[in-house]
Amino acid sequence: MSVAEEKIKPIVEEIPSKSKLWYAAIKPPMYTVAVIPICFGTALAYGETGIFNPLIFVTFLFSAILIIAWLNLSNDFFDSYTGIDVNKAHSVVNLTGNASLIFWISNICLALGLMGIIMINLWLGDWTVMGLIFACCFLGYTYQGPPFRFGYLGLGEIICFITFGPMAIASAYYSQAQNFSVSSLWASVLIGISTSIILFCSHFHQVEDDIKAGKKSPIVRLGTANGAKVLTTSTLVFYGLCILFTFLHLLPYSSLIVFLSLPPAIKMINHVHENHDRPSLVQNSKFIAVKYHFFSGLLLSVSLILNNR
Secondary structure (H helix, E strand, C coil): CCHHHHHHHHHHHHCCCHHHHHHHHHCHHHHHHHHHHHHHHHHHHHHHHCCCCHHHHHHHHHHHHHHHHHHHHHHHHHHHHHCCCCCCCCCHHHHHCCHHHHHHHHHHHHHHHHHHHHHHHHHHCCCHHHHHHHHHHHHHHHHHCCCCCHHHHCCHHHHHHHHHHHHHHHHHHHHHHCCCCHHHHHHHHHHHHHHHHHHHHCCHHHHHHHHHHCCCCHHHHHCHHHHHHHHHHHHHHHHHHHHHHHHCCCCCHHHHHHHHHHHHHHHHHHHHHHHCCCHHHHCCHHHHHHHHHHHHHHHHHHHHHHHCC
16 A cells, blocks of 8 residues: 555545435434433323323324424524534535425424324314424424524523423323323423433534534533533432432432433533543534433333332
């Protein structure tokens, strides 16, 4: 091998394959942000009332996944017009080169997702769930869509907390029990926090692009070092609330099995603290956050189901 070839080889190996780019664009692990609130809200309803309708649960689950697909695709579409994704090789719009196609696919996903929600409301003879999900979709749109673009003002985590915490879980709970619960409202704070942490972690590696596009994400405002400290505090608050809610009897004692999710939580914190200012290394922190969110949410859901036995 010549010297020139030796110099070229590392460069070629650093270029992601098309399949890897598409995997990063589709983001399969991210769809757990749809699965966990529905599972948690359904488990809360079962734990408190003993009611479980599998048809409604499965329909709600698929509808939520389709709505998340709409959010992800429309996010890439709207971001393509602000220039923030100009260096994002795994943007679906950049991969296809067809923003209009992505826009219409995203809307089809939304329509199909809402059709599932409409079916649930028809089965219940009650349109409360539809109203809650419509409000969630509207808030999701304000994060990325004009004229709002609240995510560019650094409000994304607040929107994420509200939609994937109290609102989504209240919707799932109501779809089973057809009433609301004060304890479920408090408990939903936990899922709101863990979901918001995923979005928070996604900002660390794109500070330069965010600044150029005028996006004032929390990490742009705080700086990466302070952002790492906020991440640690938020995670500690999550586990602290788990203990508090247990002793206040808002959650069963079995919910303390959530501490089995500490390994991915600790890994996430350490990884961000060590690499917060190195974009190429910290960019996968959001996927570690997804793992922490998934396992903590799943363990809490299982604990609620066990509580009914």
